[in-house]
Amino acid sequence: MVQSTLLYAQSGGVTAVINATASAVISEARRRKVKVLAARNGILGALREELIDTSRESISAIRALAHTPGGAFGSCRVKLKSLEADRDRYARLLEVFKAHNVRWFLYNGGNDSADTAWKVSQLAQAFDYPLTCVGVPKTIDNDLAVTDTCPGFGSxxxxxxxxxxxxxxxxxxxxxxxxxxxxxxxxxxxxxxxxxxxxxxxxxxxxxxxxxxxxxxxxxxxxxxxxxxxxxxxxxxxxxxxxxxxxxxxxxxxxxxxxxxxxxxxxxxxxxxxxxxxxxxxxxxxxxxxxxxxxxxxxARHIASKTDWAQAQAVGKAAVQYALKGMNAVMPVIVRSADAPYRWKIAPAPLSKVANHEKTMPASFIRKDGFGITANARKYLAPLIKGEAPLPYGADGLPRYVTLKNVAVKKKLPAWED
Amino acid sequence: MVQSTLLYAQSGGVTAVINATASAVISEARRRKVKVLAARNGILGALREELIDTSRESISAIRALAHTPGGAFGSCRVKLKSLEADRDRYARLLEVFKAHNVRWFLYNGGNDSADTAWKVSQLAQAFDYPLTCVGVPKTIDNDLAVTDTCPGFGSxxxxxxxxxxxxxxxxxxxxxxxxxxxxxxxxxxxxxxxxxxxxxxxxxxxxxxxxxxxxxxxxxxxxxxxxxxxxxxxxxxxxxxxxxxxxxxxxxxxxxxxxxxxxxxxxxxxxxxxxxxxxxxxxxxxxxxxxxxxxxxxxARHIASKTDWAQAQAVGKAAVQYALKGMNAVMPVIVRSADAPYRWKIAPAPLSKVANHEKTMPASFIRKDGFGITANARKYLAPLIKGEAPLPYGADGLPRYVTLKNVAVKKKLPAWED
Incomplete structure (x- = not known):
């Protein structure tokens, strides 16, 4: 029997720390003996059955992934429509999931991606396929609802x-x-x-x-x-x-x-x-x-925030834990319990509350004359840039960023044309 | 009697490490019990008698200056013309030098500044005033002649x-x-x-x-x-x-x-x-x-090259040594003795050979198709970005850059209008 599999994918604009999340996802899954595939270019890779076998990457490569910017598996800007409007795509997704026995799907992205993750989480129920779908937050825009901040923003x-x-x-x-x-x-x-x-x-x-x-x-x-x-x-x-x-x-x-x-x-x-x-x-x-x-x-991973880096890894780890517990349609978010010193923890939030809610800045963060930030804004922002995230440099004076092997899994299905 | 004084000034576009040169100049002069004034905004400060007393800065401030980008005393884009054409300005310069007993003048800049330094060095001789003028290299453009590279470029x-x-x-x-x-x-x-x-x-x-x-x-x-x-x-x-x-x-x-x-x-x-x-x-x-x-x-001092940083300090230190030895009209330049591992030393070069000679890239550095660099270029460039220059960060997550007190010296002359 094919081993149960966790599928991880990156979506939307990449950040200095989204790979730190990926690294944490893979490390936590390995610790729990769960196989991790990564979709090439986000949901596109899932549709095209372009899947990467992360077990082919060494421990040191996954460790280096944690300090490498960009999106190691490729990302995409594609938004799925409703179940009715995009029926063919959803059916194809299910086929791919079944073919590779994907039981857990982690989608790492911003607003649009939270929406896609939410739709996929509903799909599973509608088609009676045992899939747990967890959204993982990421965006430098910091505009995701519910979470205190978004991994990528702090850096x-x-x-x-x-x-x-x-x-x-x-x-x-x-x-x-x-x-x-x-x-x-x-x-x-x-x-x-x-x-x-x-x-x-x-x-x-x-x-x-x-x-x-x-x-x-x-x-x-x-x-x-x-x-x-x-x-x-x-x-x-x-x-x-x-x-x-x-x-x-x-x-x-x-x-x-x-x-x-x-x-x-x-x-x-x-x-x-x-x-x-x-x-x-x-x-x-x-x-x-x-x-x-x-x-x-x-x-700019070279000037990343340690707080941000830690949170990026924490949401990755929590996402695996939630998925394995069968917590469908949730996203691990960052909860602030104190400003100074900044204290935060990870907690699950319903994807439905995150998807499609854009968080703009509170009016109280902008000075009356409109030309600067207030003390409230400083209190919120200050902790997010604290700390320097370690980064190894080579003898050549450049950061040691990793390029993964990204070995493709053998396809089991006929090719798919969108 | 007024103490003999060394006057230091920054000129042209500033860099991530020109203050490292300033820090080295002040430290070396202090070690030799020589008083250092700094001109505010380069040669303009010398003309306007806007001089800063660097003895008012603490040891720790001068140390922090070594990792602070920008130009701590202000810089300028002003080029002096020939002795004949700019007679009034040169006469004024001499007045200011005499009023503050300036015996050594260090001008830290690029091409135009080397030219200004050269002219000032000639001035001293022409007017029979005991002044030693030393140019100090700096420019991210890397276009100074004679020197292997220019402090500021590597970073x-x-x-x-x-x-x-x-x-x-x-x-x-x-x-x-x-x-x-x-x-x-x-x-x-x-x-x-x-x-x-x-x-x-x-x-x-x-x-x-x-x-x-x-x-x-x-x-x-x-x-x-x-x-x-x-x-x-x-x-x-x-x-x-x-x-x-x-x-x-x-x-x-x-x-x-x-x-x-x-x-x-x-x-x-x-x-x-x-x-x-x-x-x-x-x-x-x-x-x-x-x-x-x-x-x-x-x-971007936060990603400065250690090689560059070391060279910026070395030219500052050497400039003081040359000046105190009475070596007029020279510039400490960087001499490369080996590519890999990179070995370099500081040596004096005549300002006349540096001033107004723009160094463009050798044709052998550009690929035949014009779209890339050659192995020769790599050999030359590679050592210049090596090493990471230490930089302390505050608890707020920002680099600890220093703002000097910049206490003005009391003016002794009537105001000057250009």
Whole structure:
């Protein structure tokens, strides 16, 4: 008889610590003598029967996986529709699960993935197949409901706070004869969590970042320019952090300003930092610079948060435990029991309460003038970037990241075309 | 009688380790009981008599300075003209030097600063004032002549290689259903040193970065697009690293492509990564992302190279020693005596040989197809990013960077207007 199997898959945008979760899942399952397969590219691999045999990876490789950024098995941006609308796909999923005797399915992702996990958990019941489906949280956007924070966010937050502090030192040194306004673009289409984390870079009135722009507040160009000018006159320079998703009062993205534009697609690509920097230069005449870290902020394992890293591993371990206990349709979430010192534990939450509920920042986290974070926000954010996660470096000066063998399991079913 | 004084100043773009040089200068001078003043904002502070008394800083502050990025005393982008053309400024400089009994002047900067230092060194002789002027190397551009490398470059190079490796893991994980082409923009207007350093992120044929674009080679759009397409088809995704200064065959900057543009100044601000990403999307249809780390790459002390950090301190220490020996118009440079293991020492070089000679990459460092680095380049670059420079973190999860008191010395001269 085929051994009962746990299938693990990564979904959505990857992070600096999602592989730490994967490592914990595999380690905990091994400890319990449970076979783990990993789907290549998330749910796609499950549909295509592209499964990876993690037993082929050495203990040291799984250990190194815990400090390797990216998504070791591949991820995907695919959302399943309802049981009715996506009947063929669900039927195929069941076929693959049966063929490999998958009794436990762990789906590691953000909002959309929690929704997919929830649907799969219902599927099992509907088709009377003994499957336990557990969602595992992950997203640098920090917008999952119920959980105190999302694995991946703390490390991106730490990257952001450290980078902004470092850049600010650079700008401060040069402001007398060079750049006076610097704009840093943080990820966050709908929620300003990462931009808010930049606020941890400074606390005193004159410390950078001097202005933070959140998608939760409509962008007011006149007020923004007035604030920039005030800060430059007072401090000598101004560091601005902007969420990529800030919008004008009429709902249009600030990133699109000025730009139906050209055949090269600039307007489409030009981010909010470029737009704001252009506005500052055109209106105030200051020399400007801007940075768009893009994927750097979510893959920078070299500056990961130890708190985040520990939580990423804890949710992986708990997910295996919940699955083996038959706790279907749940997600291990992080529960905060104290702010300072930060105390947290893992507890199960119903997937139905997590899926499709986007958590934006509480209004009490944004300063009245809309340009910074409050003491409440600091209290929430501060513990999440604490501690440095160990990372071995090679003699070449580069982090020792692992590349898994990712040996494919022999297919048992006919090929599948979506 | 007023004590003989050493004046130290920082000039040009700051780096992750220029303060390590400053720390070494102050420590070495203290050991020799020599008083150190620092000019605020480089040569400007010397002209304005804005001098900082470094004796007011504690031992621990000077120690912390060694791991603090930015320029602690402020820097500037100001170039002195010839003795004839800038007579007033030179006369003023001498006045300030005399007023504070400055007998040694250390100017810490890149090409332009070496030129300024050289002029000041000549000034002393011309006016018969006993001044010893020593240039101290610094620049992330790595374009100073004579020296094997420039303090600041190795750390920016390490940041670049690590960031590109991390981003590549992210892109690889997502490529199946998301971004297929990622473009990273590296600093370097005239020389492709930092872009070349990205090449250290991977060595095997399919490893990122798959394409590097150097300002030393004319940009050929058709060849570039063909290469991107080939890599995507072969590897599944393509990571491109581009120097900000790459130009078309007609000499125009690629960064300007498509863009006389709009009132918001996008064209002026949009970098080369945005332009290339737009071209790839428009021509090949692949989903693209791009990053512009800007000042992050030169201020990221948290991922500094230990080799670079050691060299930054060594040139600072040597500069004081040369100055006290009366070695006028020299610069301590780094001399490489072996590649592997890397061996280097500090030796004096005439400022006249360093000033105004820009070192571009040897042709033998760029692959024949123009899209990557050669084994020669690897041999040169590899040692420069080796080792991790120690950095203390606070309980808040942020690096412990120091802010100096920067106590001003009482002015003795009338105010000066440039």
């Amino acid at each position: 991106a937050a730490k990257y952001t706070a450290v980078s902004v502090r470092e850049c600010a030192l650079d700008v401060a040194a040069m402001a007398q004869t060079s750049t006076k306004v610097f704009v840093y673009e943080a990820m966050g289409r709908h929620a300003g969590w990462l931009a808010a984390a930049a606020g941890l870079a400074g606390a005193a009135a004159d410390e950078a970042p001097h202005i933070i722009l959140f998608p939760e507040r409509a962008y007011d160009q006149a007020a923004f320019l007035a604030q920039v000018d005030k800060v430059v006159k007072q401090v000598g320079y101004c560091v601005v952090v902007a969420s990529e998703g800030i919008r004008n009062a009429d709902g249009t993205f600030v990133a699109d300003a000025g730009g139906a534009a050209d055949a090269f697609g600039h307007a489409q690509l030009g981010g909010v930092a470029a737009s704001l920097a252009g506005t500052v230069k055109a209106s105030l005449g200051y020399k400007v610079h801007w940075a768009l870290p893009d994927y750097l902020q979510r893959s | 920016a190079a390490k940041y670049t290689a690590v960031s590109v490796r991390e981003c590549a893991l992210d892109v690889a994980a997502m490529a199946q259903t998301s971004t297929k082409v990622f473009v990273y923009e590296a600093m370097g207007r005239h020389a492709g040193w930092l872009a070349a350093a990205a090449g250290l992120a991977g060595a095997a044929a399919d490893e990122a970065p798959h394409i590097i674009l150097f300002p030393e080679r004319a940009y050929d759009q058709a060849a570039f697009l063909a290469q991107v397409d080939k890599v995507v088809k072969q590897v599944g995704y393509c990571v491109v690293v581009a120097s900000e200064g790459i130009r078309n065959a007609d000499g125009t900057f690629v960064a300007d492509a498509g863009g006389a543009a709009d009132a918001f100044g996008h064209a002026q601000l949009g970098g080369v990564a945005a332009s290339l990403a737009g071209t790839v999307k428009a021509s090949l249809g692949y989903k693209v992302h791009w990053a512009l780390p800007d000042y992050l790459q030169r201020s």
